Amino acid sequence: MSNMAPASVQTSVVTTQRNEDKILNLKSSNVFNAESPISKAVSSVYDWETFKFAPIRESTVSRAMTSRYFADLDKYAESDIVIVGAGSAGLSAAYTIAKARPDLKIAIIEANVAVGGGCFLGGQLFSAMVLRKPADSFLRDLEIEYEDEGDYVVVKHAALFITTLCSKVLALPNVKLFNATCVEDLITRTTEDGQTRIAGVVTNWTLVTMHHHDQSCMDPNTINAKVIISCTGHDGPMGAFCVKRLAGLGLIKRNQMGCLDMNRAEDGIVKNTREVFPGLVCAGMELSECDSHNRMGPTFGAMALSGVKAAEEALNVYELRKKQDEQSY
Ligand code: AHZ
Numbered sequence: 001m002s003n004m005a006p007a008s009v010q011t012s013v014v015t016t017q018r019n020e021d022k023i024l025n026l027k028s029s030n031v032f033n034a035e036s037p038i039s040k041a042v043s044s045v046y047d048w049e050t051f052k053f054a055p056i057r058e059s060t061v062s063r064a065m066t067s068r069y070f071a072d073l074d075k076y077a078e079s080d081i082v083i084v085g086a087g088s089a090g091l092s093a094a095y096t097i098a099k100a101r102p103d104l105k106i107a108i109i110e111a112n113v114a115v116g117g118g119c120f121l122g123g124q125l126f127s128a129m130v131l132r133k134p135a136d137s138f139l140r141d142l143e144i145e146y147e148d149e150g151d152y153v154v155v156k157h158a159a160l161f162i163t164t165l166c167s168k169v170l171a172l173p174n175v176k177l178f179n180a181t182c183v184e185d186l187i188t189r190t191t192e193d194g195q196t197r198i199a200g201v202v203t204n205w206t207l208v209t210m211h212h213h214d215q216s217c218m219d220p221n222t223i224n225a226k227v228i229i230s231c232t233g234h235d236g237p238m239g240a241f242c243v244k245r246l247a248g249l250g251l252i253k254r255n256q257m258g259c260l261d262m263n264r265a266e267d268g269i270v271k272n273t274r275e276v277f278p279g280l281v282c283a284g285m286e287l288s289e290c291d292s293h294n295r296m297g298p299t300f301g302a303m304a305l306s307g308v309k310a311a312e313e314a315l316n317v318y319e320l321r322k323k324q325d326e327q328s329y
């Protein structure tokens with residue numbers, strides 16, 4: 001195998017080193033052998049005997065992360081659309097909006113460290129994911145393979161669906177995912193005609209949100225947005241957050257999720273995905289806590305298409321909210 005790197009690589013290696021030892025080391029080791037395809041012989045790509053990473057100072061790593069995070073906090077403090085919850089419905093909404101409207105800034109707030117919500121497995125911890133037609137069109141858009149079983153399709157692992165969807169969302173330049181971050185309240189505005197609407201979200205690190213009962217004075221942060229799409233799932237420790245908050249104030253009615261009926265549930269959720277309160281579009285299973293829709297259990301087409309419909313609904317109200325914001329503060 002050859003240890004010679006292209007001239008441009010050698011130049012950058014040499015200029016990043018401070019002493020001759022390092023230069024010699026890197027010359028003989030950190031050379032990617034482009035003529036040796038990984039499929040043919042993995043071990044010949046690098047010379048492991050002399051292998052060494054490029055040097056770095058710890059503070060450089062710290063600054064590489066924090067400068068970008070704080071720039072994002074600054075940029076997304078005024079978002080166009082905030083999506084609460086990065087489960088299957090939330091990420092489907094994010095993908096649809098961000099792809100259709102590259103001019104809009106989309107912030108996704110996810111309480112967990114990992115995205116996906118209930119979508120890393122199918123039902124009862126089984127791997128395969130069932131989607132009823134016509135949700136197969138969403139899989140084709142994402143280029144996810146599936147088995148066609150007639151009225152429904154099967155993806156071999158639910159994690160394949162959610163990780164592919166997430167990777168496509170995160171690759172879009174107008175999206176920022178703030179994970180390990182909880183929405184713990186909503187921002188409201190009252191217009192001159194006395195109408196209250198949602199104008200943003202109140203956030204905190206999830207670990208802080210979980211400790212309001214035993215620590216005091218841990219004030220939150222805020223994000224203003226024209227439209228909020230809430231996809232926090234059905235009731236649970238964190239679930240149905242926005243519906244529960246507004247229902248607690250008497251601003252909307254809270255109705256418990258109905259028992260399982262796949263046929264009623266999926267149509268009901270998708271068709272009724274809408275702005276449930278001015279400025280707040282509700283999608284996915286959170287909607288069942290507001291409308292009393294049946295649960296559908298382990299069939300996921302409605303989550304994908306509720307996300308798609310939420311994107312359309314949010315864009316429909318976006319221009320109106322934008323105009324109201326300009327007249328407000
Ligand atoms: O962590 C939650 C999850 O990832 C997140 N979340 C909840 N409250 C939040 C808050 N701030 C930020 N206050 C919050 N994030 O929201 C995500 C919800 O994902 P999910 O998979 O639970 O909801 P979904 O509506 O996208 O999909 C639901 C799928 C179904 S159907 C069903 C049944 O019929 O029984 N069960 C599930 C899980």
